[in-house]
Amino acid sequence: MRAIVALLVVILVLALIGWISFSADSDRPSATIETEKIEQDIEEMGAAARAAGDDLRRAAGDAADELERQQTDDDDAGGDPDGDPDDSPDDDTAESSDPPAEEGPLREREAVEVE
Known part of the structure; x- marks a missing residue:
């Protein structure tokens, strides 16, 4: 049914x-x-889909260009892209969670294994 x-x-x-x-x-x-009507409608839908795809491709390209332009502007200005001055890699006061290369348990273990 x-x-x-x-x-x-x-x-x-x-x-x-x-x-x-x-x-x-x-x-x-x-x-x-009505096969002629069906063919005509399918051609119109195809043209509309191509136009929508072109618009989407153009919009994505514009967005990518804008993002690249913003990153270039941030790099030129020396600014931090997320606007947080605390995590800037140029900051000498930033603390690192990794121990210096000549110290720490990892370096000692490597030295022991080599000997």
Whole structure:
């Protein structure tokens, strides 16, 4: 029963958009599939999809250019891209969580293994 209802809904939608037409000529009802209309609509949808893709590609390119321009401006100004002065790599007062190369347990372990 669901399949019949689904088929009727599909036929109704196709008739509403003009892809199927019904007629009753000389006591013989008929249904005509309008292939020219279908081809025309598909071509229009393809052109619209290409235009939307071009617009999307152009917008993505513009966004990438703007991001690159902002990064270049930040690098030229010597500023921090996220605006937080505390984590600037140029800051001599920044503390490192890594021990210096000549000290620490990792360096000692390497020395022991080599010997």
